Amino acid sequence: MSQVVHTGAEGFLHRYEGLRERLPGARLPWLAALRAQAAESFRAQGFPTRRVEAWHYTDLRQVTQATFDEALTAVEDDIVLPKARTANRVVFVDGRLRSDLSSWPTMATVASQIGRIEGRIALPDEPMAALNTMLFEDGMLLNIPAGTDAGVLEILSIASESARPTAFHLRHIVRLHEGAKLTVLEVNQGPAATRYLHNPVWQVEVGEGASFTHARLQQEGALAFQLGSIYATVAAGGTYDNFTLNAGGRLVRNEIHATLTGTGATCHMNGAQLLGDGQHADTTTFLDHAAPGCASRQTYKTVLTGKSRGVFQGKILVRQAAQQTDGYQMNQALLLSPDAEMDSKPQLEIYADDVKCSHGATVGELDADQMFYLRARGISEAAARSMLVRAFLQEAVEGIADETLRGALETAVEGWWERQGEPTP
């Protein structure tokens, strides 16, 4: 007896066909229709190949050649969780909410009930977002009322151990009403020896004068794939602050789309990618200045060891209406091994005439003069290297004001560093 093995887009469409009656909200006509529409979009586009311009540097064959089991498995009970970093934490295991392990602030409306997202869910025209819409089971709905400070919330996604590859597609929807404030620490983790695909999508709507700080620790398991996207809009006077630490996973794509829709909106996108042997990480940002007087700042730092590959693609679009735009983008990579590779593609597209927009990119090795200076002062080669790598990352990390976030990031950086077999000074 032979069994047909489904891989690639085919495999996921096949799963959708098989699961559609059992997916959460299957009986809600609007959601069933949306999923069907997403399936059509995904069927038409498939997984992007390197011939698609936006995917030129990231080859998804590792993902498309794998087979994934259905995600609607019984959720593990004996999952070991990392220590909570904040008072409130929401835990998702294999893409499903574990309310028994979670707590959230009463101030915010938190729900993962699918029925409540009607009218709030959008379908961006991107294949990875379509894949998510087709198959998502759970996620956060954070609806922060006007003028409310919802504090800090940790959102942990953890994959359980499994002999067979699994896939899950978290869908988070965040809305901050006028003047609201929220900080999210998003942590993504998984076991080292399990192959899984995490395909999260965030929809973020920052209202007038509202402020959303979104710090992300991507520490997926060593064999994991993460193909994630964020779609954010920021209204007048609002701020979206994103910091992403990409340290885990085997193949990771982190896409951030932000549209500044109202006068004086601000967006910060900072990040660090720490890559070791065999890892591929791609940060792709798209900043759309659609209103006048907005500011955007991007600082990305990538450190590469072993045979690893980093990608940064960043596009800043300044529409004609977006006069007095202040845009800045810096992307720097430090190659610690001759086998590592970094590809950068910054892009500016400007249609307004009164703008201040700049970008820069550097790729380099550790500075020999700096290394010698430190070693001549008695500091060992390994410790000197570690000091200089931390110094390199400093600029991307220093923008983080929140102590909890800073601490969590510092610990993550140290953990990565130790895995590279280097001492921490």
Add this chain to the structure above:
Amino acid sequence: MLKIEGLTATVDGKEILKGIDLEVPTGEVHAIMGPNGSGKSTLSYVLAGRDGYEVTGGTATFDGVDLLGKAPEERAALGVFLAFQYPVELPGVGNANFLRTALNAVRRGRGESELDAMQFLKVARARMKELSMPEDMLKRGVNVGFSGGEKKRNEVLQMALLAPKLAILDETDSGLDIDALKVAADGVNALRGPAFTALVITHYQRLLTYIVPDRVHVLMGGRIVRSGGKELALELEASGYGAPQAA
């Protein structure tokens, strides 16, 4: 004692040191003078162990221990200190963190206990006061945005903290104002004693009125071409280097 015999070295395949012979007995301070490009900094880098400076012949020992085969940090642990002609900027590395890491590395090498942040600050503040350095320099990135003179002072501070057995000062006086020059000289003189040896590279006799050397050597074309007492510096100041004299 620092003992250098027949030392030859190349940089990028070009021979710069062409057979240096030099002895500095323990407890003495010797000055090295010589025209631009004669190899003074090259000699100091070779003694400190910089990559890219290839030793092609000869020996250099300190207290009988071979220096040339050792990593820079091992030499530092033996008590060798180089004050750089051009101190390096380290953006993102805090000066306090740098100084404490260096001090503790050297203390470990000497078999002494490490200093915690509080103990370190106490020691560092005391030294900085002696060197009239403002305390906020501890908070800044190492040498980042420091003026030329401030960088040199930071070198002297490092020397004062690390208390080396062999200090090589490569034009530490260049770029210092008159007061700072005295302070830097005081820093060296404070370390002077039977267990402290120094090689002071300078272009100016003035420094040597504050740090009175036991001997003065002239380095030209990659060789020590003349040696004499402290009065040699005065003579050179008056008449220049001229043609190398027969040794």
